[in-house]
Amino acid sequence: MKSEIIFTGTELILGQSLNTNAQYLQQALAALGIDLYFQVTVGDNLKRLVEAILQASARADLVIVGGGLGPTEDDVSREALAEALGLTLEENPEARLVTERFFKARGIEMPQNNLKQTLAPPGGMILDNPVGTAPGLALEHGSRLYILLPGPPGEFKTMVDGKVIPLLKKRLGPGVSVIKSRVLKLCGIGESRVDEILGPLLRGKNPTLAPTAMFSEVHLRITSKASSHEQADAMIDGMDRRVRELLGQHIYGKDGETLPEAVGNLLAEKKLTLAAAETCSGGYLSHLITSFPGGAEYFKFAAVSGYCGMERHLGLKIDPRKKPAEALARNIREMAETDIGIAITGEGGGLYPAGQGNITIATSFKDRTLSRDLALWGEGAELRQRAVQTCLVLLWRTLK
Amino acid sequence: MKSEIIFTGTELILGQSLNTNAQYLQQALAALGIDLYFQVTVGDNLKRLVEAILQASARADLVIVGGGLGPTEDDVSREALAEALGLTLEENPEARLVTERFFKARGIEMPQNNLKQTLAPPGGMILDNPVGTAPGLALEHGSRLYILLPGPPGEFKTMVDGKVIPLLKKRLGPGVSVIKSRVLKLCGIGESRVDEILGPLLRGKNPTLAPTAMFSEVHLRITSKASSHEQADAMIDGMDRRVRELLGQHIYGKDGETLPEAVGNLLAEKKLTLAAAETCSGGYLSHLITSFPGGAEYFKFAAVSGYCGMERHLGLKIDPRKKPAEALARNIREMAETDIGIAITGEGGGLYPAGQGNITIATSFKDRTLSRDLALWGEGAELRQRAVQTCLVLLWRTLK
Structure with missing residues (x-):
């Protein structure tokens, strides 16, 4: 099945909102093995939305439109679909139930302009929206399936999961192809070193292996295409094993797992x-x-404070010339009677990250206290993030 | 000037990456007053990218392609542009300088496959890429301007700022129209109440006023279109004043300002x-x-700990039946000798947010200590976020 997806929204085309719905739906289609060749975004404009729907109809069997189902005049997805297909909108009793129920549950009388949301082309199947006023719509027309979904991300995602995926699964029947992915997450190694070590594995066609670098981490995405979930998983497992043989000591987790979680575990x-x-x-x-x-x-x-508060509440004298981070790490460990004490300090010893990236991280483990001076890039909140991320990498490596 | 932008990338069309480049470029075009009617995303596929470029050429004066300038075989943006316009790629000495410089600076010999990045159609203007191996490209062809940009977000954004905006400003000349926005941020009031109070202001055409609701905040976006920055600003200022007259006591900030920042200030x-x-x-x-x-x-x-650690280090006995949050708030204020003490506690008094959303927030201000039991939605990290956000709203209202 070939699909094309269209998003409508002036806030999207002006870049005021980030289109997270697109990514969500694209992932869902990929997981179903449905090919997606074009994704188009237009503003809330009837003429251009009609043009996009006609174009999509010419090159896809499945056309999904996100957004434009609200009660206001600039919401034109129902109208555009009807115009593109030469149909007339009429009041749909099921759609009316969905919209009315929303207001009833909140004890509010339904405003007149919400009546617009109860319209549908003849033959349209109403997709219940459990979390909003706008029902979705599915319409079989010729050999094509058209689906309209409301734009607010909470509603969109709820309906993709609850309505669109089951509908498409039924239409696809058994034995379709699937695309699956797994991300292996590495820390304490740079991207170029990962590239060097993996070499030819990065040039495979199925499964593919693609690295993404970020501050102090490298993520490796394995993607496989197969005729069943089992087969796709087996291909991913095979590649996973080969990567672990080469880089296992740097892998802290996979997919949604984060470095703080790995440290906690x-x-x-x-x-x-x-x-x-x-x-x-x-x-x-x-x-x-x-x-x-x-x-x-x-x-x-944890004690959170500048040097001054640390001196008062941790009962120690901080001498900025004598490795204050080490003193803090040792002191907090002794005070809290833990196995490990950690301290993070920056220029001037204040709570707000000051200066140009000079951060010290100290760890105290039993009778061994060590510190490391870092020259990090960034300032303020960004510097804080990098300092904490670096601390997590050090902690993970130490615990490992 | 009418524009159309195209992104190419299999990771984009599969939903593996969120397209933040699109938003960035869309905002830049809007700020320049350049109309954008269609944004199209395709995979790394020559045929479909050629189709998208041809289509964009038929409806826009400015066509920008993001991505597909890398050194590998699936990077086909240069080839697609040449094919769409019936041109032949040739080696470009300026492009070669950009690519070679990148490797030279890192003391690495340039791999053979990076030679691909030194190709350009005749008449193409190389856009220097200070942060990567792929030079960008601008090409005047007929009455149209084509711009190709590298896809990695760091490179893309650097080149939009440093190359594309100056190039487009020059082309637009003085006196163009601009679209500007300002977001007013409110807390402690619900969206429906905001709707009710603003009424007809929400139906204006220029400037427009659009609310977005999120947990415990409402954001109001004012957008104006005018022939100069000054005029656009004046229109925004006018609407800003009207909103403040009606809702001023709920506005904590604007644009990039956040509630924690407002509390800190x-x-x-x-x-x-x-x-x-x-x-x-x-x-x-x-x-x-x-x-x-x-x-x-x-x-x-701040002391960060479960009840057990609080008892030991704050020197107080916690009786779970006797408003422990109030005792903590009073105690931390006295211990740290501050004007205000705050405590946030949840079920069981542990560090990880447990249970079904029962959170208590206590504030101690001089000799007055109050607490508030909240029933919030969510669990774990999400519950923590909502608890802290609610605490910030309470703090902001108290300080205000």
């Missing part, structure tokens, strides 16, 4: 407790590690 | 100091408020 697994003294990182390290059950259980205490 | 303005005891919020509140210079200066200390 290692803490839990090794039953090691952690405390932190955060100056310029302002509590961000604690927040990240305790966002996952494992880390939250083994993370015991 | 109020702390600085009123010279009030703050300390926090964070259990289930894990340091996230401290992180957000100290991400801005003002807040970081007036935020003095």
Whole structure:
């Protein structure tokens, strides 16, 4: 099945909103093995939307339009579909139920302009919208299937999952091809080194292996196309094994897993407790590690303050010339009686990351306290992020 | 000037990457007052990219292609442009300089496949890429301007700013129309109430006023189209004043400003100091408020821990039946000797947000300590976000 998807929305074409719906739907179509060749975005404009629908009809069997189902005059997707196909809109009782139910549940009388949302072309199948006023619509016309979906991301995604995917699965029948992906996540190694080590594996056609570099991490995406989920998974597993043979010691997780989660899980697994003294990182390290059950259980205490507050509440004298990060790491570990103490400090020892990227990270583990001076790029909030990310990489490598 | 933009990338059409380049370029075109009617995305496929370029040529004066300038076989933007316009690619000495310089700076010999990046159609103007191997390209052909840009977001955005905007400004000359926007950010009021209060203002054509609701905030976007920046600004200012007359007490900031920043600025303005005891919020509140210079200066200390650690290090006995959040807020304020103490606690008093959304927020201000039990939606990291966001709204309203 060939598909084409169209998004309508002036906020999209002006770049005021990021089109996350497109990505969501594209992933869903890929997972179903449905080919998508063109994705088109237009403003809320009847003429251009009609043009886009006609064009899509000429090159695809499945045309999905996202957005333009609201109650206002600039919402024109129903009208555009009717005009493109030479049909007339009429009131649809099922659509009326969906829209009325929304207002009823909130004890509000339905405004007159929402009546527009109860229109549909003859033969149109109403797709119930459990979270909004705009029903979706599916229409078989000639050999083509047209689907209209509301634009607000919560509604769009709910309807892709609950209505569109089941509808398409039924239409595809069994035995279709599927595209699946897995992302392996690495830290503590650069992209060029990954490239060098993987070499020819990066040039495979199916499955493909594609690296993406970001600050202190490299993500490797394995994508396979096969005639069944099982086969696609087996191809991915095979590539996964080959990558792990070459780079296993750098892989901290896969897909939705994050580095803080990997650190939290290692803490839990090794039953090691952690405390932190955060100056310029302002509590961000604690927040990240305790966002996952494992880390939250083994993370015991953090003091968040500038040097001045640390001196008062941790009962130590900070001498900026004598490795204050090490003193803080040791002190917080002793005070909280944990296995590991961590400290992150920056220029001036304040809570807001000051200066040009000079950050010190200290770790205290049993009677061994070490620190590392980093020259990071960025300032303010960005510098904080890089400092904490670097700290997580160090923690992960140490725990590993 | 009418424009059309095309993105090529299999990772885009499969939904593996979110197309942030599209938004970036769309915003730039809108700011220049250049109309954009269609944005098209295709995979890395020569035939379909040629089709998209031909189509764009039929309906726009300016055609911009993002992506497909890499050194590998599936990068086909140069080839597609040449084929669409009936031109032949030839080696371009300027392009060669750009690509060679990249490798020279890194002390690496240029691989053979990067030679592909030195090709251009005759008459093509090379756009220097200071941050990558792929030079961009501008080509005047007939009455149209074609621009090819590399796809990696860092390179794409650098070239939009440094090359494309200056080139287009020059081409547009003085006196063009501009589209400008401002977002007013509100908290402590729901979208339907905002709708009710603004009424007819929401139906204006120029400037337009559009609300977007998110958890505990409403954003109002004012957009104006005018023949000069000054005129566009004046129209926005006028609408801004009308909105402020009606909803001023709920507006905490505009555009890039965030609620934590607004809270930090109020702390600085009123010279009030703050300390926090964070259990289930894990340091996230401290992180957000100290991400801005003002807040970081007036935020003095936070203890991040479960009840057990709070008892040991804050020297207080927590009785879960006797409003532990209030005891924590009072205690942290006294201990840190600040004007305000805040505590956020959840079910069980642990660092990881447990259970079904029962969160307590307490504030201690001088001799007055109050707490508020919230029933929030979500769990885990999402519950934490909502708890902290609610705490920021309460803090902002209290400080205001």
